[in-house]
Amino acid sequence: MTTTGGKLWFGVSTLAFFAAWAFALGSDFEWFGAFVLGTISAGAFLLGLVSVATGDGDVAATADPAAAEVPARRSLPAFWPPLAAFGAGLSLIGLASHGALLYAGLGVLALVFLEWLVQGWAERATGDHEHNRKLRNQLMFPLEVPVVAALGVAFIVLSFSRVLLALPKNGSVIAAIGLALVVLSLATLISFKPTAASSVLTAVVVLGAVALLAGGIVGLVHGERHIEKHDAEHKSEHVANAEETHP
Amino acid sequence: MALTEERPLLELTAGDDEVRQPLGSFRRPTSTTGWRSWITTVDHKRIGILYGATALTFFAIGGLEALLIRAQLAQPNGQVLSPERYNQAFTMHGTTMVFLVIMPMLAAFANYLIPLQIGARDVAFPRLNALSFWIFLFGGLFLYSGAVLDQIADNGWFNYAPNSGVLYSPGHGIDFWTLGLQIAGIASLLGAVNLIVTCINMRAPGMTLMRMPIFTWMALVAQFLLLFAIPVITVALFLLMFDRLFGGNFFVVQKGADPLMWQHLFWIFGHPEVYILVLPAFGIVSEVIPVFARKPLFGYPFMVFSGIAIGFMGWGVWAHHMFASGAGPVTVAAFSLSTMFIAVPTGVKIFNWIGTLWGGKLQFTTAMCFAIALVSQFTIGGLSGVTHSISPSDWQQTDTYYIVAHFHYVLFGGSVFGIFAGFYFWWPKVFGRCLDEKIGKIHFFTWLIGFNLTFGPMHVLGLQGQPRRTATYADGMGWNLMNLLSSIGAFTIGVGFLIFIFNVVKSRNNVVTDPDPWDARTLEWATSSPPPAHNFDISPTVSSLDEWWHRKYELGDDHKLHRREHPESFTAATPPENIHLPSPSYWPLIIAAGLPFIGWGLIYSYWLAGFGGLLTFVGIYGLVLEPSVDPDAGHHGHADTHDTHEPEPAAVVAGAAEAEEDADQ
Amino acid sequence: MTDTIVHAPIPDQSEGHHTSTGLSNEKLAMWAFLGSECLLFGGLISVFLIYRNKPVGVGPKVSQIYDIPFTSVSSFVLLMSSLTMVLALAGIQRGDHRRARIWILTTAALGATFVAGQVYEFTSFVREGLGYTTNLQSSAFYTLTGFHGVHVTIGIIMLLSLYTLSLRGNLPTEKAETVEIVGLYWHFVDVVWILIFTVVYLIHP
């Protein structure tokens, strides 16, 4: 029932809502940031309602519901509105808290913009849905494959390294062995189960990803374990100074 | 995302799918004429020409820098350049001449000739070849782009630490130099991989290694040297870059670093590099002399093996550039000896060329003149090289004009003369036009005289104690006359170059009809001039060294050579139908265009670097995913393609791997 | 790109992918490239070894803060990934694309685990007071191991790309060599790590 625009605004709203809470918790209830985020959440929600109510402002659609059923053109599935919302939300959180998140959010927005643009173009390119899809893929695959791959690597690396940092020293060793063994044994298991549906693999990977993400977030929140700083030993510092001032 | 549309992202069903439509291929460029065809070409011959034209342009630039140097030094206390400008002039002169002139020029010859000489349709990876060229071009442009912002390197072409560090060279000139050479290095490395595979794998049936034309051989040895030398300088440049841009400590003496580390890394690359600069030129000359002596190359196997020996020995002599740097006597002695003995395989070459001349019927075309001049002039440079290898005498000579004399005799008298022999020799093949012989002779003699006048006196200057890289010298040192002579000589060379340019312009009218005007010996002369895109209408089979010559002549009953009426050629009466050439592509250009942005970005703003990285990264995937032959393009009207024209990701993924690496650096 | 030397009517050459050595161009190119890589890593390892023996001046020595047990584990993870790489190749050569895909993905996951371990290691070293610019050793150490990490990352991206290709049906059994070639790269990077682990971590003077 929700329209494209509606999806976008609800997405923003949800994210801002969570962001407001996360920010409040993280900043020990520093009220201003949470208030801004909360307002954004509410505002976006309202806009979403309006959007749904007006059918994205598409006069024709509201005027004549029957007309909407004429498949003038078939859309490719669109993930972009929620993703855009995600990006916007991320940048908002970033604005309020952490600079890196702002850039990440902007990056997502830029990506969505590009994807949406190309998709929009491809949908109108010819009347043939199949062909349109091919066109889109030809254009976007060289971009998507590496970017998705790189993001995938970054995701694993960032999350897992946070986990390792949060664990005590011995724990990190065990965690690394553990993860490797889990990966290996799951792979073995699946490879010996020729009947396993593709959904199993999908489930495993998605679950793993979620677990990793959760772990990463917990790790981040928990903070790094206390690491003893090997301050420059007195002696070597002395040597260094001597070296520097030595004419 | 999009990946899931075709199929679920994680798929388990066994076996292949029929969906074999290539991923991510754009509408391919199709023009075969006009500027667009040049920037998208993947034809080794066109790429060769692009390399050559670029290198020639850089030669004019590097030469003009040399003329500035000579103008400044014509008299004591010269006022033409400020010391700052002078230092920039010789730095850019040396860098340009080595990295942007001789290397790409020899790449031009190798690209153009190797596939023709071994009877192949193209190099092993035509699109990678285009990529190499564009990366080289953008590397060169990047190197010079600093000049626009007045950020020009000024620490000499070997850029010794620690003067190259931020502490002593705070501007960005050295950054441009470091990054520019890294970019150009990628090009050389990709080119080396490509040509090595070409020589090893793409030879026509019957073309055994010991039937390979000598130019191809020497170029192959040079590619191996490149393959192993480029990573070494990459390490050096890489570390310097980290020092300068990210606060590394590799060459920071205050942090305990050893400044000689740079020298070792640079010269481990640097000495093999000088043989990279000269071996292909040796190869050219070894092709030219037999043709105009009308007899086969004297001692082909010795020529091949001496080339290989030079290549090997070249790795064990680098410290002769560091005799005065403070190594212990044992090291110095060892490198003295190893350096001396490199004269042995080089001598073999010289004497074998003389052996080829001996008893021949010499025809003094301009190409031949340049070739013979190489034999005689290179020897002078080689002999002064041997006097440096006597390390005690090098303690007097190093960093003086005697060294400058040495390396110009080997580089100009060797590489440049060889290259111009090649120009005059292959010009009709490449362009279907002849360079005028009379003007060529004038060019030759102007250069021969100008060259000796420029660099001969430098021997004297060096022995009389004039250090190199000095922006001025005082009056009363006894150096005035020789410097003046040298400067006059330099401008004579300049005039000679203009004569050559004139000749090139004029050659438009000298159409040659004979595809084999010199009665030459190797396969490239067996096809039309200029050769068709597919090189040979009929793929050659080879049964001897100098295959083409053997097809033209047979030993008669009278023990005399007779020309066959109709030598078996490789040109068909009707154009062949079923030849599929790789289609042109935009991607190489795009990949290469990203690299300078990465460079500028590292210096000025990471955003730019990100943009450049994206361009390169995406370009690499575009190149990998696009099929080498465009399925939509019509080829020579042939219908039933049994070739499936699959993309061949592996190789380019491999290329991508290392292009990325360098990009990530 | 062997399909570019096509194929006038010459008896010997009528075969589809003829090369002078019988080895494919792509594989040969990868070998050549790896030869070059040897010198690259050789250079970096030498620099590290030379600078390791110099007094550090400021900050700790790298050998003071190594976490050998952890690095052993991550080395083991990388080693395992070579094994799974072999399984992936075996899979595709048998035409078992399903298994090939599983093992490719596993290899990538193990590789990513290794890289994550490296990021963890770097972060904790920095916390312990050894930044990139701290001293000679630290610059050399981070450059060498970081450079290796970048190699692994590129390997992972290649693997994931292979995975996508396979998924889209663009990696049929005839193209098994592509996997083999990426595998060559992967094993090379692996072997280099064993070398680095041994001379950089395990042996200190």
Next chain:
Amino acid sequence: MTRLPAARRRKGLRLVPVLALSLLLSACASNAPQDTLKPEGPYARKIDHLFNPVFLIAVAVFCLVQGLVLFAIVKFRRRPGDEDFPEQLHGNTRLELGWTILPAIILGAVGVFTVPVIFDLSEVPKNALQVEVTGQKYWWSYTYQAQSKFGISDPIITANELHIPAGVPVALKLDSKDVIHSFWAPRLNGKKDVVPGRVHDWKLEADHPGVYSGQCAEFCGISHANMRLKVVAHDKAGWADWVAHMQTKPTKPTSGLAAEGYDLFAQKGCSGCHQVDGEYQTVAADSPSAPNLTHLFSRDCFAGCIYNLDDRNEVEAWLRNPQRKAGSLMRIGQLSEAEIDRLYAYLETLK
């Protein structure tokens, strides 16, 4: 088959060796103070004695190769109309082995003579005068620690001009404050790089008293060309005089322009960088190292030996703008002419 017209003989090529040789010969006759071919001490002579025979071998090979090439050019050129092929010789293994082995033997012999010289010259001389040489952008500093054998009881610090006794080996310890330089006095020995963070041993010896010029030979930055030096070799008496002179301290001027200059020397910050023994002893910790001026006016040249001390104008020009030597690390504010006069008057007392 179109043939291009055969070229005429290459007379030009024959001119080349003649030209080159005559140039070389003319070189030997000229008057160049840094001539490496005119050694004035045992170490430089050793090098020369090694270089000469090798050079002759090179000349011999040169003549051989050029002779053969010229002979071939003249003898084997193709006459017009001659369409026959020459004998198709593919090589001659014995000959080729010959010209592989022969150069190897020659070079082996050269090597045998070279190696001992390398070790000889690398040896640190005994009973030698010890001098510490420090290179920096763009001048030289010399420190003589106390050495009773040479009459030096207090350390001597001086700049740019290296004073040595003739006929006595001098052991140098080379070090650099910044980048790599190279110490070179061609008539007394070859050069040796001066590398920061390392101390290199090198040595000199002059047969006779005299002034020997030299200069920095490793590119070290913008004023590399202006980093010259002089070696002044004294006879016995001259050396004793010089040492004695250097052991005295200048007396502080008490009246006149010089006294005003003395005060200016501190006011204008000169003493922040320059030492004058007994008068301005300590320099600021962060100053670039600067020449010790205690006995400035006992030297002939200053600022990397590119200017004459005799010439008052040059000294004044220097004080007006030390940047006239590009990249000079001496940075001072603008001085008025009156100040310059006074400073000059003071500097003049530093004999």
